Amino acid sequence: MKRILYQLPLSHDCEKARWLLDFKDLEYSAKNLFPAAHRVLTLFKSQSSTVPLVKDGKEWIGDSTELAFYLDAKYTLRPLLPSDPVLRSKAVTIEDLADKAGAHVRRWIYSQVLAEDEVMNVMLDYYSYAKPFKKQLAPIIRKGISQLYNVTPQKGAASLVKIQQAIDELEIMLLANGGRYFVGDCLGLADITVASMFAPMLSIKATPWQTLTPSNVNMQAFYGQFINRPLGQWIVRIYQEERHARANWRGD
Ligand SMILES: N[C@@H](CCC(=O)N[C@@H](CS)C(=O)NCC(=O)O)C(=O)O
Incomplete structure (x- = not known):
């Protein structure tokens, strides 16, 4: 299949x-x-x-x-969601919170680095037919992204506030569950969503965003604070211990 x-x-x-x-x-x-x-x-x-x-x-x-x-x-082996209704609804709530925060992560990062070459490299280098036209395509793509995601300095700044609020909220939930996972005692949908949505802010190795943070001072400053917070440390650890990526983000 x-x-x-x-x-x-x-x-x-x-x-x-x-x-x-x-x-x-x-x-x-x-x-x-x-x-x-x-x-x-x-x-x-x-x-x-x-x-x-x-x-x-x-x-x-x-x-x-x-x-x-x-x-x-x-595929019932290794459930992503717990069967217990209370835990299941908790997982869904956390996933939804993280997904919503993820839209703010995306907008804030674009407000910081959309003008930089590195973004276009990650975006366009993995299309052999488009790579030779990167210079011509870049301004069109930048304009499209700005319009699609409402990327302006003001909206970016407002998204950063939302990101900080989501981090505070998620951190409380993580620590209340013992600090290892968000729900129950094993990795699941809530953990995967939180880690994926915030990974772009942490320069995690072998992800598409590993080269973005170092190129921007505001992102570096954010990184410096986030990496020292329980949620930032948790994301780095969960990537190291549980991600097992196939290095296929560039496409197969
Ligand atoms: N709720 C959707 C959101 C997906 C989403 O926003 N994808 C973005 C990329 S991160 C996208 O496809 N953007 C292009 C577009 O909207 O045309 C999901 O979780 O699958």
Whole structure:
């Protein structure tokens, strides 16, 4: 059976989807769609404008939360969500909080580094047909991203406040559960979502964002504080101990 993850290399929602598939130990190939043109496939197959989009045999799943529920229903080994209703609802609440914070992470980072070459390198170097036209494509893509995600210095600053609030809130929940996992005593959807959504702010090795933080002073300053907080340390540790990535974020 053919399993394909359609992705954009820089997307943290796609990192979450890769991690969900890796967690379930499922074989798949990661295929890069071209920004904006990706919508032809996503709208047609899942009536959604976003990636990740997963094809699993005949099934198409066009949202990372839906993907987690789909995977748990179809591949029951290693559940992503607890069966206990109280813990399950806690996991869903944390996932939702982290997903919402993730949109602010994306906007704040773009408000900081969208003008830098490195972003376009990560975005365009893995399309052999587009790489030679990087210089011409970059301004078009930058404009598209600014409009799509509402990236302005003011909105970026407001997103940073939301990020700080989410970190405070998540940290309390993590520590209240003993500090090792967000829900229960093993890795699950809540942990994977929090780690994926905040990883772009931590220069984690072998992720698409490892080269972004060092290029920007504000991101470096944020990194300096975040890495010393329990949540920042937890994300680094969870990546080291539990990520087991296949190094496929560039696409297969
Ligand atoms: N709720 C969706 C959000 C996915 C999402 O926002 N994906 C972004 C990339 S991080 C995207 O596809 N953006 C391109 C677009 O909106 O056209 C999920 O979790 O799958």
